[in-house]
Amino acid sequence: MQPFKINVPQPVLDDLHYRLAHTRWLDQLEDAYWDYGTNCEYLQQLAAYWQNSYDWRTQEAKLNEFAQFTADIDELGLHFIHIEGKGPNPVPLMLVHGWPDSFFRMVKLIPLLTDPAAHGGRAEDAFTVIVPDLPGYGFSERPTEKGYDPKRMADVLAKLMTKTLGYKKYVAHGGDWGSSIVEQLALNHADNLLGIHLTDVPASHAKTADKLPDLSMAEKAFVVKNKAWQEKEAGYQKIQGTKPETLAYGLNDSPVGLLGWIIEKFHAWSDHDGNIEHTFTKDDLLTNVMIYWVTQTIGSSVRLYYEAMHSPALAAPTHTKVPTGFAIFPEDITPAPREFAERFFNVQRWTEMPRGGHFAALEEPGLLVADLREFVWPLREETR
Template sequence: MPDDKDIRPFRLDTPDETLADLRRRIADTRWPTRELVSDRSQGVQLATVQELARYWSTEYDWRACETKLNALPQYTTVIDGVEIHFIHVRSRHEDALPLIMTHGWPGSVVELLGVIGPLTDPTAHGGASEDAFHLVLPSLPGYGFSGEPTELGWDSRRMAGAWAKLMDRLGYPRYVAQGGDVGASVTDAMGRQAPEGLLGIHVNLLAGAIGIKDQLPAESEQERTAHDRLNTFMTDGFGYFLEQSTRPQTIGYSLLDSPVGLAAWMLDHDTDSYYKISRAFVDGEPAGNLTRDSIVDNITLYWLTGTGASSARWYWESGRARAAASAAGQTPPPVSVPVGFTTFPGEIWAAPRSWAETVYPSLTYFNEVDKGGHFAAWEEPEVFATEVRAAFRPLRTS
């Protein structure tokens, strides 16, 4: 699609027959036998997925999520040949700071809905008017309601460049950026590209730790614990990452054909999040905003948009981009804008300050909070919003 710079309103209207087909497919699931262990070491547990499937097919109402999304200002625009979907909520406070936030995998804009109110209307959520943001929430290319790239090269750096174009197109000459998971990688790339107008970034996953893990401090107990968790992820929690970074097309056939297969694949991400999600279904005990409905909202969005394979391709693209740069002896440019970082205790590897300072010498804000995990904005939106406000507060007058 050629770039036309037009910004078009977007509205979701899912056909009834599409939802009926989804329920039929769930009912026709062929189940494996139960795992032979009492934990998740063999994968997503049968009891968890069966309860999720039961709830999904008999109690869950996608129309409620659809209504929630359609109540928000949604748009699309074409950037570099890809139609980009985004939510754009302007604060009622005109001097609000523009903020572009990027979701990750297996997330979507659904994981960020809970922070819209606290960030755009802080006075209604315990904040001050001077903490307000104009909020832009794009769907990554190949994810959700955005179009799929039809050519190679859409790694984090290209996505970062597209976000700079989006903010310019929306008329924001000064803005900040935030991201977690894949969004942290894209936001990191924005900081390294430092497009004109970007005042600073905040991330809640130290994605850069993977490539330099042997160079990170390991002297204190906290540093050694972070190393242990990162090494455990690389040896025992890396299955989805390895498959998607080497064979995204192969896994895509299953993800687009079986809704239960898609759900299980998306749940098998990290230990902390998995057990929280499992308890929400098996025990009825949600962790913060990780409720049954919000979890199934996110899975259903992936199913309805058919983005199981296209979303996985980011891992393939980024892995090859890193390998090519390494082979050529290239190192990424430093982040030249102020960086804020928040460590959430349930993160895959809860990075200590020394790690954040190693990856980001321009670190200007660091904090460790007492609750929340990998899906921080989703699980603990109020805590997350407080961190974003604090990280960007000094940049508002710069």
């Protein structure tokens, strides 16, 4: 375990600005809006800001305010944030991101969780927070062998928590792929978990939902809505799950290509009134994309879809007894009803939020933190 600071070499930034200045732009249909994909007019505005106004060094310095480390786990260098909680009995809490993001997804949560008394909460609600970059994401090393599916990712994170950091009991939270990985933690490393907290039911369950017996009316509506979403929005899953590297050559070589691919997901999956910047700042959007660009991890990140599609662990029926809390945000990707979640999880808390979307930790950090505090409070007895 070694201390880590982000320090992107200047030639990488110089190369980025050269590529942005020499972008070959597409034509745009009239009134296309976002119907055909990322809106060209908005993408040009964001790319111009990226080239002329965005300051990576400022963002880099902000990220380096968090204590960061790397550790070798299964011969793979894993990058993570580790911040001690300020309270009488802080509970270890691991936050697990998904795609298309990284540890950056969770940074707004960290001060609220680690120092609640400074943010309107109680000191006894403090957490010690661990935020890893998944293998192949962000500043973690890229796997060089096949098989890094959600189960194997969970095994790596379990070793981080128990062997590297020495926690016997902890809580794990996740969204997107983080939900699948945290579920695998609960299925395979339950003895070390106080509980798990998720913002969605892992997508692998939705794929076979229509084959389940005795579906409720709410579950039947969920199946219909999810199928419609798959038809309209899930093309990226098919590409990334079958031929991820064919796509990745272009995204790894073109900053605007990468920006367009990722920003479309933030626009489609978040809660806003048609203007994405009512939910995210330009700096938030670009810092997330920059982490992919400067680490060249778009290819290794999208391989997770291929690995998951070929994973026997995700094909097997499951149910975990680990206490589970759900925070469901209305503009997330086809939110599932509680009775569907109860088929797979020991649901102890179910909260339907008034607003927010898929990137809840960035969109509504206050709502998410409040729900985490309430869910974990009765579990803290095991750590006293």
